[in-house]
Amino acid sequence: GAGVSQSPSNKVTEKGKDVELRCDPISGHTALYWYRQSLGQGLEFLIYFQGNSAPDKSGLPSDRFSAERTGGSVSTLTIQRTQQEDSAVYLCASSLGRGSETQYFGPGTRLLVL
Amino acid sequence: AQSVSQHNHHVILSEAASLELGCNYSYGGTVNLFWYVQYPGQHLQLLLKYFSGDPLVKGIKGFEAEFIKSKFSFNLRKPSVQWSDTAEYFCAVKDTSGTYKYIFGTGTRLKVLA
Numbered sequence: 001g002a003g004v005s006q007s008p009s010n011k012v013t014e015k016g017k018d019v020e021l022r023c024d025p026i027s028g029h030t031a032l033y034w035y036r037q038s039l040g041q042g043l044e045f046l047i048y049f050q051g052n053s054a055p056d057k058s059g060l061p062s063d064r065f066s067a068e069r070t071g072g073s074v075s076t077l078t079i080q081r082t083q084q085e086d087s088a089v090y091l092c093a094s095s096l097g098r099g100s101e102t103q104y105f106g107p108g109t110r111l112l113v114l
Numbered sequence: 115a116q117s118v119s120q121h122n123h124h125v126i127l128s129e130a131a132s133l134e135l136g137c138n139y140s141y142g143g144t145v146n147l148f149w150y151v152q153y154p155g156q157h158l159q160l161l162l163k164y165f166s167g168d169p170l171v172k173g174i175k176g177f178e179a180e181f182i183k184s185k186f187s188f189n190l191r192k193p194s195v196q197w198s199d200t201a202e203y204f205c206a207v208k209d210t211s212g213t214y215k216y217i218f219g220t221g222t223r224l225k226v227l228a
Contacts, residue, residue, distance in 0.1 A: 003157070004157075031214050033214075033216070035218070040123075040220065041220060042120075042204065042218050042219055042220035042221045043158075043204060043206075043218035043221075044218075045215060045216065045217065045218070048214050048215060050214050056213070056214070056215055058215070059215075091158070093158075095214075097214065102160045102163070103150075103160070103216065105150075105157045105158040105159070106157065107157055108157075
């Protein structure tokens, strides 16, 4: 079956512009995660959604970052007024959401802020 | 706050050498532990996981990991590496208190020389 998909695969933007990154999780997965992968920094947790519960936003680095998940499926991560330090690979993952199951990762969106 | 430490950032081995990658976490409660792998150009994927029971866990491709609770460690091992094991390896921990938040280490880049 289809895995987690993300778009765009690459995004180049100018400092100060807003960007939107999209994630389509595996059908039926109720948990969805966003991570940021920077060189030498590993995977930094940003936010997760679990069903209809309030999202855990504890990893968002600033109020320029926000995310939503519509209809319990597709999620959008928005970065406003991008800064050069926002350059990274943004990864999305989904899981069944019933416990400590396997996370399935997407290919990521590589963001470059000039 | 929980944290995960991977002390080896870069490892270079010759084929047939034995591998051990260190992973230590800081959390006093019950945890679930994971190793994920990212092969060049591919998505992150699960290598193995520990939830409970036998502390020696076997995963795909001949990898295994041992959970040592007293040392807060979950080291990854493979008796004889292959060139195809060249990848980046991430350790992750999740507490079992009901949160769906995973904490990842900074990763270890393994290069296996043919």
